[in-house]
Amino acid sequence: RDPDELLEEVLLHRAGGEPVAMLPRLQRFPVRLPTGEEGETRAATGFAAFACDYAAGAPVLQPRCEIKLRSGTTLTLRPPVQPADAATIRARALAAIPPQYLTAAMLEETLAPILAACQEELRESRPEPSVQRFGPVMARPKASVVIPLYRVYDFLRVQVAAFAGDPWFVEHAELIYVLDSPEHEAEVAHLLGGLHLAYGLPMQLVAMRRNGGFSAACNAGALQARGEALALVNSDVIPIGNGWLPTLIGKLDRQRRVGAVGPKLLYDDGSLQHAGLYFKRDSKGTWLNHHFFKGMPGSYGPANVERPVPGVTGACIVMPRALFDELGGFDESYVIGDYEDSDLCLKVRRAGFGIVYAPSVALYHLERQSISRSVDYTRGAASQHNAWLQTRRWDAQIEALMLAFATSVAEPALPEPAPSAPELVPRFTFRRATAA
Structure with a gap:
């Protein structure tokens, strides 16, 4: 004053x-x-x-x-x-400026440099996770399902029961849970051990030695994966029926250059949570992630057409494990959890692959049950930083990508993030979709 x-x-x-x-x-x-x-x-x-x-x-x-x-x-x-530890410094930085007053200048000049330094230090100093196995290791899995866990385990029993009741999953998929709240390791290990005894489904528990966020947890699980296909699934995603995983894997096609696929996700009342992801600028010019037809009935016609989309949500994304590894997995520069899934989709496109939304597979998604438990997560500050970071990296490329979808011109193959305009390479003929 x-x-x-x-x-x-x-x-x-x-x-x-x-x-x-x-x-x-x-x-x-x-x-x-x-x-x-x-x-x-x-x-x-x-x-x-x-x-x-x-x-x-x-x-x-x-x-x-x-x-x-x-x-x-x-x-x-x-x-x-x-404080001297990066996690506490990051938490204080996220709480330093009220989210409603964050501007692009505040993000770029004040908040982002601190968060970048914290993320780098956390990556470099992160201990190796421990791995526990429940049941025999599958010799040659066709798919690896990696599921991060953070403080919310309410849906594990239902999720494991659904996986165990799916004959294809039991025969061909390995299940890997990654615990990102290590203080709960004994509790979660006991729970998974009991579920293995109840259903006979083998699984692994990768326990992070320190909380690293969504990206780090998924990357740690992917390092343990051995299947040709990699399915990254949230702990609050529940299959509606059997056969969902082979159907999604079947959409991957190197000849048609399909590098990632996502299903239809529904809220528990049957309304749409996800029918593909697209980008739209806010009033400040920042690219935000949106879901096509969110909130519409699950039976809504346009949401039940298989089609190329700009991206799909990390709540359930299936892609070749080799491609995930080649792209470096999720970028751990994004804080806590948000926008790393769209960043991965943009890297898939930069590598010359398309992304397909497959509504023939529907799963329930009880959205954001875990991330809200993070003491570091402030929807405004962390999310605004991540949106700013995505825009800073991919602004011109997202602009070209959304123009292609809006005008049905050739799909752009995105180059490295740079000011230059992306080269346009024809891959799909787009059918314009209306976003609700």
Whole structure:
């Protein structure tokens, strides 16, 4: 609060060298502060800033900040000891700016550099996961089903029962669960062991030694996979009937250059959750992910036509395991979970493959049952960062891709993310789809 404009500079001191002037770096946003009286607040200005050149070597756990006033008075502030671990720093960064006030400048100049550094450190320091096996290992599985788990296990019994009742799944698929909340390892291992005894279905539990997020968990599970086809499935996705997996695998076709396929996903009331994924800019120009026909009845005609789509959701995506490995799997730069599935779809297209939506396979998806339990996940901050990151990487390519779908011109094969326009290579003839 500086109604009389007394503030001259804010200096951040460091162990050596000149202090860092912070005032020009501040990103400001409105806040309400308590007055000390019950329930009453007053208007103030919140601020955040990033000093990329501040610390080198060992982290500074108790930085010293000097406030200089125009009168010549100086005030020295020392905060409590600050965290050194990347996960806590990331959580604090995500909570630093209210999501409704996040701008592109705040993301690019203040939040994104911190999150990128945290994600990189978490990747580099992540311990190897442990692996437990329940039942015999399948000699030559045709498919590997990788399912990340995080704190919500309500649907495991139903999901495993559905898999175990599917003859093709039992004979040809290996089941790999990846636990991303290691504090629950004993509980989940006991549950999976009991389900194996009840149904006789072999499975593996890959337990992360530290929470890494959706991308890291899926990638860790894929490293254990041995099937030719890889199915990445959420823990809250429940098959409606048998034979769903071979039907989806059958849509993959190297000659037709189909590199990934996704099914129709339904809410528990039978309405559509997913019938393919598309991109649309918001009012700020950021590309957001949307699902075709979301909320319409599952029987809605246009949602029951098999067709090429810009992408499919990571809640259930099937692709050749070799292609997933070649593309480097999910990009772990995306925070917590969001937009890494569309990023993977864009990499599939950049490799010259198309993506198909297959409504002949329908599954229930009880959406976002796990991610809401993440203490680091703030729908606004993390999701806005991920949308910004996707747009920064793929802006021109998404623009060309959506133009192709809107005008039924040739499907673009996306090059490496770059300012140059993508080369257009004819692969499919598009039928325009209306998004609801």
